[in-house]
Every structure is written in structure tokens, then in C-alpha cells.
Amino acid sequence: xxxxxxxxxxxxxxxxxxxxxxxxxxxxxxxxxxxxxxxxxxxxxxxxxxxxxxxxxxxxxxxxxxxxxxxxxxxxxxxxxxxxxxxxxxxxxxxxxxxxxxxxxxxxxxxxxxxxxxxxxxxxxxxxxxxxxxxxxxxxxxxxxxxxxxxxxxxxxxxxxxxxxxxxxxxxxxxxxxxxxxxxxxxxxxxxxxxxxxxxxxxxxxxxxxxxxxxxxxxxxxxxxxxxxxxxxxxxxxxxxxxxxxxxxxxxxxxxxxxxxxxxxxxxxxxxxxxxxxxxxxxxxxxxxxxxxxxxxxxxxxxxxxxxxxxxxxxxxxxxxxxxxxxxxxxxxxxxxxxxxxxxxxxxxxxxxxxxxxxxxxxxxxxxxxxxxxxxxxxxxxxxxxxxxxxxxxxxxxxxxxxxxxxxxxxxxxxxxxxxxxxxxxxxxxxxxxxxxxxxxxxxxxxxxxxxxxxxxxxxxxxxxxxxxxxxxxxxxxxxxxxxxxxxxxxxxxxxxxxxxxxxxxxxxxxxxxxxxxxxxxxxxxxxxxxxxxxxxxxxxxxxxxxxxxxxxxxxxxxxxxxxxxx
Numbered sequence: 001x002x003x004x005x006x007x008x009x010x011x012x013x014x015x016x017x018x019x020x021x022x023x024x025x026x027x028x029x030x031x032x033x034x035x036x037x038x039x040x041x042x043x044x045x046x047x048x049x050x051x052x053x054x055x056x057x058x059x060x061x062x063x064x065x066x067x068x069x070x071x072x073x074x075x076x077x078x079x080x081x082x083x084x085x086x087x088x089x090x091x092x093x094x095x096x097x098x099x100x101x102x103x104x105x106x107x108x109x110x111x112x113x114x115x116x117x118x119x120x121x122x123x124x125x126x127x128x129x130x131x132x133x134x135x136x137x138x139x140x141x142x143x144x145x146x147x148x149x150x151x152x153x154x155x156x157x158x159x160x161x162x163x164x165x166x167x168x169x170x171x172x173x174x175x176x177x178x179x180x181x182x183x184x185x186x187x188x189x190x191x192x193x194x195x196x197x198x199x200x201x202x203x204x205x206x207x208x209x210x211x212x213x214x215x216x217x218x219x220x221x222x223x224x225x226x227x228x229x230x231x232x233x234x235x236x237x238x239x240x241x242x243x244x245x246x247x248x249x250x251x252x253x254x255x256x257x258x259x260x261x262x263x264x265x266x267x268x269x270x271x272x273x274x275x276x277x278x279x280x281x282x283x284x285x286x287x288x289x290x291x292x293x294x295x296x297x298x299x300x301x302x303x304x305x306x307x308x309x310x311x312x313x314x315x316x317x318x319x320x321x322x323x324x325x326x327x328x329x330x331x332x333x334x335x336x337x338x339x340x341x342x343x344x345x346x347x348x349x350x351x352x353x354x355x356x357x358x359x360x361x362x363x364x365x366x367x368x369x370x371x372x373x374x375x376x377x378x379x380x381x382x383x384x385x386x387x388x389x390x391x392x393x394x395x396x397x398x399x400x401x402x403x404x405x406x407x408x409x410x411x412x413x414x415x416x417x418x419x420x421x422x423x424x425x426x427x428x429x430x431x432x433x434x435x436x437x438x439x440x441x442x443x444x445x446x447x448x449x450x451x452x453x454x455x456x457x458x459x460x461x462x463x464x465x466x467x468x469x470x471x472x473x474x475x476x477x478x479x480x481x482x483x484x485x486x487x488x489x490x491x492x493x494x495x496x497x498x499x500x501x502x503x504x505x506x507x508x509x510x511x512x513x514x515x516x517x518x519x520x521x522x523x524x525x526x527x528x529x530x531x532x533x534x535x536x537x538x539x540x541x542x543x544x545x546x547x548x549x550x551x552x553x554x555x556x557x558x559x560x561x562x563x564x565x566x567x
Contacts, residue, residue, distance in 0.1 A: 005341070009348050009349045009352050010352055021321075022318070024318070028253050029311055030311065035263070037309050039275050040077060041075060041078065041102065041273065042077075042297065043078075043275065043276040045081065053082075058087075061086075077133070079136070080102070081104045095128070095130065102132075102133065103125055104136035105117045106139065109147060118158060135165045136234070138152060149179045156169055168187060170191075173214050183221070183229070186229070190234040191232075192234050193233050195258075198210070198507070199505035203248060208262055209265075211233070230272065236273055236276065237259065237295050238254055238295075241368075242292075244531040245529070247525070252315070255295075277295050277297070280294050281293055281295070289442055290443045317367070321360075321367060325359040342405070354458055358451055361451050365389055370382055389452075399464060400459065400464075421546075428487060429487055432493065432539055433493060435494050435497065437497060439497055439498065444535040449542065453537070453541040484544075495527075499526045503522045
């Protein structure tokens with residue numbers, strides 16, 4: 001009968017978890033299907049795992065061949081960003097698979113390299129006029145401040161004189177507004193509009209309307225100068241994974257929805273577009289974090305991130321992850337089956353639910369962190385965090401079981417749990433202050449600290465926080481108090497840092513020139529960030545039990561203010 005009780009409670013927990021996971025991952029409508037399932041143009045950077053322009057490891061011919069064949073049924077045109085660096089065979093493979101090219105030259109701050117790149121662009125465009133339909137001289141050179149406007153214009157004029165294809169320059173839309181002389185120089189206007197990256201980020205619900213508004217501004221500016229030229233949105237898209245900015249939330253469904261909405265706007269308004277990008281680019285995480293690596297239609301393994309037709313699932317692997325969490329819970333319950341049989345129904349159900357929560361958090365941490373680890377060091381860190389969270393979860397389960405059965409916890413287990421929390425707090429302090437001072441490209445590491453935060457909540461419910469916060473060594477208690485103080489201060493630091501990042505941006509300053517006008521707007525974007533708020537809740541929970549008391553001395557284990565017992 002006791003074993004049957006455990007099995008029935010497990011079944012109840014699994015049904016509850018499975019139902020929630022099923023409901024959250026139902027296929028969602030993402031807008032009208034892409035016509036014929038093909039996009040007009042895709043950014044094409046055939047970097048496979050382990051290849052990176054930063055490390056000077058460029059694509060191999062077989063990579064270009066494979067990738068061009070893969071996307072031939074998903075787009076009519078590819079946009080490239082460099083003529084050299086392994087990209088030389090691209091026109092031949094594009095011709096083989098029926099793809100047109102917008103060929104780009106990569107310009108930087110070095111004139112000798114730029115000169116070679118421009119000559120290579122001219123040569124390739126003239127050799128492949130049947131494939132190369134448009135030419136792009138430089139990408140976001142002005143945004144990066146790699147060269148001045150006059151030097152750039154000289155390169156544009158040089159290429160225009162040497163090729164027959166239409167020539168343009170590609171940059172964020174605000175660069176064209178800042179340097180309106182570009183309208184006169186190019187054959188067609190190429191602007192990047194990325195609502196997620198705007199200085200005032202745009203929610204997915206309004207992203208397509210934002211694009212249309214910007215295109216109208218560009219048209220009006222060009223016409224005011226007597227220019228009437230075609231407009232190409234040279235880059236537009238939405239990240240599928242990464243940190244939230246304001247109300248702009250990365251996600252698989254949002255990425256699919258944005259592309260489909262953009263196509264509807266393009267068809268109504270009559271402008272051309274290029275989606276960034278064909279494949280996820282792990283190497284971009286070096287400069288742009290997790291979010292920079294996840295803009296692709298296909299992932300690094302060349303599997304679709306989302307479809308261009310039909311409904312979209314946020315997490316197609318949810319059933320597999322649920323299965324792993326359930327298997328871990330069964331393993332833990334099997335190890336402690338004799339102890340579990342002595343618990344009453346309500347306590348047994350609650351305890352098994354806590355085990356399932358811990359196992360679900362551990363599976364989510366392993367899946368997300370491993371998929372977004374792009375180097376050996378990041379993978380090593382992920383393994384350490386998985387092991388650390390698993391060990392902490394085990395110690396917490398021992399502590400909670402002792403609480404619900406009113407037993408004492410062995411001193412070594414209690415000391416290990418206290419040490420574990422000290423280490424997690426130290427790591428949380430480091431991550432919090434990195435987010436506060438330079439967090440633009442850093443993800444909020446909520447999944448890495450969910451188990452410690454849930455553990456503190458569980459101990460609080462069991463009225464056993466005193467066992468956690470009282471350390472036999474006064475020196476360790478002093479450190480935990482200092483870390484708690486730093487975490488509390490870090491809450492204000494993260495809010496201030498995120499708010500300042502909006503207020504210091506060029507376009508934001510142009511729209512809100514005074515501090516009195518800009519501060520409420522920037523603070524509003526910060527407080528819309530659910531990932532940021534979740535992180536603040538995590539570190540607040542971590543800090544509160546250890547917050548220094550007025551006396552500056554640690555309280556004894558039985559103190560009612562810590563343990564929750566009535567005074």
C-alpha cells in the first residue's frame with residue numbers, strides 16, 4: 001500500500017507537470033504563410049561549427065556547396081558580406097542551385113585591405129553578371145566608425161564606374177538619416193531595420209508597423225532631396241534565443257511571426273527585403289552574446305529553427321525534456337523510496353512535486369546552457385553549473401525531508417549546503433555587476449540560479465532557514481552577509497545600468513533630448529523586461545536570508561526572525 005501511495009502521488013505530479021508543459025508548447029499561429037515557402041533574400045554566411053572570421057577559420061568550398069543547396073528551396077536570392085575569406089566559390093554554387101546574389105564587399109578601417117576587397121568585388125561582379133544582380137559596398141562601416149563618409153563615398157563611386165550592376169551601401173537606417181548625401185550616391189537605398197536592436201526596442205506586436213514607419217521616413221527624407229530610388233531593407237529579422245530588451249522578447253514563435261508580418265508589410269508597401277539570416281552564427285556570440293548567435297532560419301546543425309508555413313511551436317522538444325525530468329524524478333524517488341513511504345499524502349505529494357521542479361529546472365538548465373555554449377570554456381562552465389545545481393538540489397532535498405519529518409540534519413550536510421549557497425551567491429554577485437556595468441549583450445542567467453532560489457523558498461515554507469543561514473564558522477557568516485549586501489545593492493545597479501544603456505544611445509537622445517523627458521521612458525523599457533525582473537527576484541531571494549542584521553552578528557538557528565517560528 002505504501003508503494004502504491006508513492007506511485008499515485010508520482011502520477012499526479014507527472015500529470016500536472018505534463019499538462020502545463022503541453023499547454024505552454026501548443027502550436028501557435030504565426031501569421032500568413034510565406035508565399036511558396038520562399039523568402040526573397042537571405043543573408044548567407046556559411047560558417048559551420050568551429051569556423052569563425054574572428055579566428056580566421058573561413059568556410060570551405062564543401063560548406064558553401066551544402067549550404068547553398070539547403071536554402072535553395074527557401075529563398076530566391078542570397079546576400080553575402082565579403083568577396084574573399086573562403087567566399088570565392090559562392091557565385092558558382094549559387095548558379096548551380098538557381099540562386100541570385102547580392103554580393104557585398106567587407107570594408108574596415110584598413111585601406112590596403114579595403115583596396116584588395118574592392119578590386120575583388122569588381123572582378124567577381126564582372127565575371128558573374130548572370131548571378132550577381134546587385135552589389136553592396138560596405139556593411140555598417142559608418143555605424144562602427146571604421147571610416148569617414150567621404151572615404152566611403154569614394155569607394156562607392158569607384159565600384160559604380162567599374163560594374164554594370166546597381167550599387168548600394170548598407171547600414172542602419174539612422175546612418176542614412178545622419179548622412180543624407182548617401183541618398184545621392186547609391187543606385188538603391190539599403191537600410192537595416194531591426195526592431196529588436198532599436199535604441200527604443202519594439203515589441204513583436206508593433207514590429208512590422210515600426211518597419212513601415214521607418215521606410216516612410218526614409219522615403220520622405222529621400223524625396224526632400226529630390227531622390228526617388230528603390231528601397232531595400234538589407235537586414236531585418238528577430239532573434240529566437242537570448243536576452244530581452246525592453247518589450248522585445250526573443251523567441252521561436254516571435255521570430256517566425258516577425259518574418260511573416262514583415263512580408264505582408266513589404267507586399268503592401270512595395271519595398272524589397274533581405275532576412276538576416278540563413279544560419280545561426282555561433283561565432284557572433286564573441287561580440288554579441290547568445291542573442292547575436294541566434295537569428296538564423298536554420299540552426300548550426302542545419303536543422304530548421306521554425307517553419308515558414310503553418311503553426312509554430314516555441315519548444316518542439318518539450319516532450320523529450322519532460323521525459324528526462326520525469327526519469328530523473330523516478331530515479332530520485334527510487335533511491336529514497338523507503339523514506340518516502342513514511343510521509344503522509346499531503347507531505348509526500350508536496351515533496352515529490354519539489355523533486356520534479358528541481359529535475360525540470362536541471363533539464364532546462366542543461367538543455368538551454370549547452371545549446372548556447374559556443375566554446376570549450378563555455379561548455380566546461382555549463383558542466384560545472386549542471387553539477388553544482390544537481391549537488392545543491394540533492395542537499396536541499398535532504399534538508400527539506402528533515403524538516404517535514406522533524407528530524408535533525410547531519411552536520412556535514414548542513415555545512416555543505418551552507419558552503420554551496422556561499423559559492424552561488426559569490427557567482428551571482430559577479431554576474432549581477434557584469435549586467436549592471438556592461439549588460440547589453442549578456443543574457444540574464446535565471447536558469448542557473450532557479451534551483452537555489454526555489455530551495456530558499458522551500459526552506460522558508462518548512463521554517464528551516466535558520467539551518468541554512470547559521471554557519472559554525474563566523475568568518476563564513478560574515479562573508480555571506482557581505483555578499484547579501486552586494487546583491488541587494490546590485491538590484492539597483494542592474495536597473496540603473498539597463499536604464500542608462502537606453503538613455504545613452506544616439507537615437508534615444510535625438511528623440512528625448514532632456515533627462516526629464518528620457519528617464520521615465522528608459523525606466524519604462526527597463527521595467528518591461530521580464531527576464532530582468534526574474535533575475536532581480538532570484539538575487540533578492542538569495543540575499544534576503546543572509547541580509548546583515550543590525551547587530552552585525554549571525555543569529556542562532558532557532559531565532560524566530562530567521563526560522564519563521566512564532567516569537
